[in-house]
Amino acid sequence: MRHPLRLTLGSILLISLAAPALAAPACLDAQRKVDEANALRFQFRQEARLGNHDRACDTLDEIGDRYADARHAFEDCGAGVVAIDLRSESRALRAAKAAHRC
Structure with a gap:
């Protein structure tokens, strides 16, 4: 029988090992670009709704571009899975x- 605490500690270890990679400046810049793209998607929907082709x-x-x-x-930054998405x-x-x- 697995001990529930062992699974939790394993999960915490995995997260702690992945956190530095996600905190790398390139990853932070990448996340900022995704956020910009999401804001631009909202702007696109508004422009399309208004008929500004x-x-x-x-x-x-x-x-x-974003x-x-x-x-x-x-x-x-080593987050290739996100790049694939x-x-x-x-x-x-x-x-x-x-x-x-267009």
């Missing part, structure tokens, strides 16, 4: 561009 397409381009910067920064976000972004004819 050119500005909406420009915003989609800016979002793509995702690319974030993906590279996550790869640099950002690739799927980039694919969704390309689909949005196609849907809005």
Whole structure:
């Protein structure tokens, strides 16, 4: 029978080993780029709702730039799994561009 405390201590050890990698400056910069992209996604939805096609397409381009910067920064800091997830976000972004004819 496993002792519940042992599992908890193992989880804490794993988290403590991963924390320095996620606190690296490149990871912090990457997270900032993702946050910027999320803010720009909100702006895109507003521009699209208002019918400002050119500005909406420009915003989609800016979002793509932020995702690319974030993906590279996550790869640099060793968080490759997050970088892979950002690739799927980039694919969704390309689909949005196609849907809005950008």
